[in-house]
Amino acid sequence: MNNTTETPVTVIGLGRMGQALASTFLKAGHPTTVWNRTASKADQLVAEGALLAPTVSDALKSGSLTIVCVTDYQAMHRLLGADDIELDGMTLVNLTSGDSAQAREAAQWAEQRGARYLDGAIMAIPPAIGTAEATILHSGPQADFEAHKATLDALGTVTYLGADHGLASLYDVAGLAMMWSVLNAWLQGTALLRTAGVDAVTYAPFAQQIAAGVAEWLPRHAEQVDSSSFPAEVASLETHVRSMAHLIEESEAVGVNTELPKLIKAMADRAIAAGHGGEQYSVLIEEFSQPRND
Template identity: 45%
Template sequence: MNAPHMNQQNTATATATVSVIGLGQMGSALADAFLAAGHPTTVFNRTQAKADALVARGAVRAATVAEAVEASGLVVVCVLDYAAARELLAPVAASLRGRVLVNLTSGSPEQARAEAEWAAAHGVGHLDGGIMTTPPGIGDSANMILYAGSPALLAEHRATLEVLGDPVDLGPDAGLASLYDAGLLGLMWSVFGGWLHATALAGADGVAAKDFTALANRWLKTVSWFLSTYAEQIDAGEYPGSDATIDVQVATIGHLIEAGAARGIDGRLPRLHLELMREAAAAGHGGDSYARLIETFRGK
């Protein structure tokens, strides 16, 4: 580990130097948050003009990736995909040695693990991250940024990284941040889809979206209780239908489909749920809870 890196790591947290590679909307938001927190920040982007606004706010523009890497002990990369990240970083692997690379690029768990192996082979400290917000949410501690990799590295740099959002440590498996990211985004899209379908249904009778959503948000608190209950059932592999059985929910969802059809609302989403529930019931699980459907997703 070279002496300049050691000096940078021993710098007071409030002034720890950071380099950000990739200045799309998200990368620019990351760099801006570091600047706002008082961290000397070096930035690089292939299109140099994308750094102009950040430089005007105090960032240092790097002419090359190597220059950006050599400026800081903590290097954050946020680009289109892992292939783009490797293309940028592979030529400067020697300069990265002894530094800490935080990859906030989106990708698969397999890609994240491969990048961690590449980093380890080149003597580079590595954390993989999943950003659970959009660019305007960067800097808000209410929003999570998931990290996987060395817990010791995350602990060492937590005070710096927490200016981006709440750092959530998922442990040493470098693929877990990407895995959680994919799963949580899937949950988000499912919630969005259900909410849009329901809002269209209520809106067909003149209910304003904001009025319906006020109750929907309250209902989601109850739904979160169901999730916690069902999670315990899933981990135990037992699905008692003590709250509501699949058979009861098959009958209930029929009302939703009928109401939607009467109003010209696309019913593909609730029909998918009905199909899954009917398959479970036909297999003899109609008396189980809705959590039983995880076995269908597992292909069992």
């Protein structure tokens, strides 16, 4: 394979993220071809040295590696599924947001057309692209990932998850679940403390300390989840539920929303009713693993 500074790259889709991806490849020394339905979005990139392809077909022919970052999977299929598009022998890295089923279907579709296909997810905002803070997840055939890792490394902290094309999407939404859960918990606590005149800036360092401490529990809880054995090494679920009730009562007393703590307690109450009250908190994986329609 050529030296990474000589590896040509094509970027299809020039929203804010696509522009950041293309600009980063250029700065890393890669000849970069771009295409976007609205060609004017390429103006700055062209000024930086990118080549603007007149058509998607031309863009695909210009690079040994094509990065796709468009609105959704439907848009990708519309662009790359046209009769005049030749994908045979090409490597596609799809960084478009979607779900795991769409990723697996896209992989099958691409492979039927002779393309090598990696699915990915960007865990970063556009300004972070090209820094270690940008985590880029990839899933699909490992050989295809390894063949282009040196080029993809320009984008940030590049991670390979496994052969299942759906893994990047699943990790993406699992990360979002963590993000929103931490932020919502912090906002619940902030709302409580504001009733006593404590502002968010004052509470934030304490909240960070608690979040970091809880994060340290995860490996041991993970062992319990994987072994389906939940001995109460620290505190039983029944003990946690008593604290949940206290949180709800305190929130009601000071006039703060109780939807979040009531939701958490409802799940714990169901687990206790199923006979898990004496087990550790991680036993709630049984509740999270069950679909509910209400």
